[in-house]
Amino acid sequence: MRFEKPVPLQQIAQLINAELIGNATASATGINEIHKVEKGDLAFVDHPKYYDTCISSAASFIIINKKTSFPEGKALLIVEDPFEAYLKIVDHFRPFKPSMKLISDSAGIGKDTVIMPGAYIGNRVSIGKNCIIQPNVTILDHVIIGDNVVIQSGTVIGSDAFYYNKKTNRDVHYKKMASCGRVVIENAVEIGAGCTIDRGVTGDTLIGAGTKIDNLVHIGHDTIIGKNCLLAAQVGIAGAVTIEDNVILWGQVGVNKTLTIGEGAVIYAQSGVKDSIPGNKVYFGSPVEDAREKMKELVWIKRIPELWKRVMKNQGA
Amino acid sequence: MRFEKPVPLQQIAQLINAELIGNATASATGINEIHKVEKGDLAFVDHPKYYDTCISSAASFIIINKKTSFPEGKALLIVEDPFEAYLKIVDHFRPFKPSMKLISDSAGIGKDTVIMPGAYIGNRVSIGKNCIIQPNVTILDHVIIGDNVVIQSGTVIGSDAFYYNKKTNRDVHYKKMASCGRVVIENAVEIGAGCTIDRGVTGDTLIGAGTKIDNLVHIGHDTIIGKNCLLAAQVGIAGAVTIEDNVILWGQVGVNKTLTIGEGAVIYAQSGVKDSIPGNKVYFGSPVEDAREKMKELVWIKRIPELWKRVMKNQGA
């Protein structure tokens, strides 16, 4: 999440009741997770295992639960519970103020765009020109939509990430990581009926220009989908995935989190993508393999009874 | 289904035009299916194969299509078509009177709970404190929701069971078993966007405290889900399943009806659970097996061509 304008560290330290050491007069430009963080951002870390990764990341300012050494120019904000501090910052700078109107006053809607009955458009949503938002669609806060986009009935854009921190030592077992990111949908994207696209946790979920999505498709938080992809019905994509341009996923394909599918890859129906795979190839299976190899495998399996017979004969059984 | 107060058997016999024999002055406390029935309840049976099971069940009063012997203290209500009699009783004591308002006058909504635009709240729904019901959610009659619950957009709670009786000797091929049960959602449950949770047929569908559910998940009628479970996107669970505490189902997992998944079990993505499985283990495959065994199996399959070559060589082929 980017702040609307840089925020003095001292203001943030006060908000989360932190001891501030290091570059105390600096200002923070936003707050992000370790793998998304940029120079000028805050990040938080609460497990000793990740201290080093976080302190040596691009993050300029680290919310942490232990005083430790850090590079010059950076700063530490020391608190007892960095995750709670993160939630407090998000709640302060991007508070949840539910719009109680079907179309929020702060939504911007372009020329020749049609919003049909029962559609909900949240706060600060921006929709471009010549779009069709069908009945009973839900577009939640901060979603950005380009021109010539079609969103069919019942689809939900900008739902919260399915992202929980386990808190076994408390009353609360799982605590939700607040989603303060956005969904960005580029020009000429078409999304079918009954889909769900989660917002980013701290960054953006992105659907690239010209991509077409069928019905009942799920796309997780912070996932980046390239241009001119085709996603058939009931495809499910987990969080923080990268799908490059011109990828085709056929029906009911599942994609595991944080991996990359290379440009031009084609995945046959009902396959499961477990790890990153290179582009310009055809895949099948769960977990996926080269489609032709997988097909051969299915033929080999059918030969097991004959193999058995031959082996028994060899043994004189 | 529990009646609001005990109902004299004679009143029920009159309603369904039954011959009443046995303990005719008793009152019934509710009506339930054989496997859910308790003392004081009515149950119905129409197939000779199940007469004994039903008569010797906990049910005190049996709606049946044949005069037969039964234990002292119980009663028979003899009718030509027990299933039709069941439907008549349900329709009488829990009639379908659709609310024509987005929020029914008989719904109870707790302090600090936010109901967003386009959400429908049916008759006698009860929602606790500090909940968020997002836009275009549908919560049907008799659903009970605890405190600190989040239900995301487009989700439907309390849909009818997919439960039909085959009537091959009639105009009607499949006749729906009326769903008169409820959905009960405990505290701190969070449900994603586009989910569907069916009500119980005669009992309750239950989601235990602290359980978190991702988008586009389906949960069938009378299914009991324990506390602090995680259900990832596009999971589908059939009817009358028991999922114990702390179970994790990853994306697109399917679960067959009436089985039990033991406490702490983890099921990998796209797996299919066909029969009951013990807890505290990791599973994979369709049908599921121990995940490590399944992984080994996938390696063994890749060795078939080599096996084939060796066997051919042995045979001098």
Add this chain to the structure above:
Amino acid sequence: MRFEKPVPLQQIAQLINAELIGNATASATGINEIHKVEKGDLAFVDHPKYYDTCISSAASFIIINKKTSFPEGKALLIVEDPFEAYLKIVDHFRPFKPSMKLISDSAGIGKDTVIMPGAYIGNRVSIGKNCIIQPNVTILDHVIIGDNVVIQSGTVIGSDAFYYNKKTNRDVHYKKMASCGRVVIENAVEIGAGCTIDRGVTGDTLIGAGTKIDNLVHIGHDTIIGKNCLLAAQVGIAGAVTIEDNVILWGQVGVNKTLTIGEGAVIYAQSGVKDSIPGNKVYFGSPVEDAREKMKELVWIKRIPELWKRVMKNQGA
């Protein structure tokens, strides 16, 4: 798509700026795809590979991008881009004029049918008697629904087909084939919550009488489903499929496009139907096989390690 009344070819030629040769005084009764076209209809073809098929099809009038020979009595309408001409005709005769009311004035709703709050009923929709349309259902233009039909919450009927033409030589990569067909739902059909049923591209998507559909099911464009079928939760059926009467598809089954499933077939959960299959048999697997054969195969796979051991022993390894 059938025109409301026959349209003189000369009017159509003028609309799409075509050179008209052949039976120039005739009138067209409708416009359809090659595999659906009937005598009196227009069809279009833009790839030399399909010229012959189209010209010798039932189509009376062919929109084409090359002057070529054709049977007597037929006519050619020659244009540079037949696909664009098709889109222009559809837009002219069945323009998209979104209803801005929850229930369109041109919708017809039968006696004792209940439309619950938040449901959207589009232009020229026809709903029969004694139906229940639950909250937040979306029924788009031109859908025809019989008597005694139940449609549960959140379901979308009449969404656009997922059908794109690749246009690699243009700015637009994929161009949508406009859906001008309908969805026809016969008597006593019951559809669960959160389903999506696409309209036909030029013809109808049909759900046969007495068929029951569970939650989160997707049905593609121009698919024909027979009478008294059961489709369990999260089933996905692609476009232009034929499912004959009394077929049962269990949960999460996927069905490939344009194939036929024979009468009375039963497909076990999570299976994938890749090609047409005969009726009155039980199937399992992805791709599906005879269920018993598939089960045996799973047992054979478990014997590979023993086979390996025996072969190694034979070789004295």
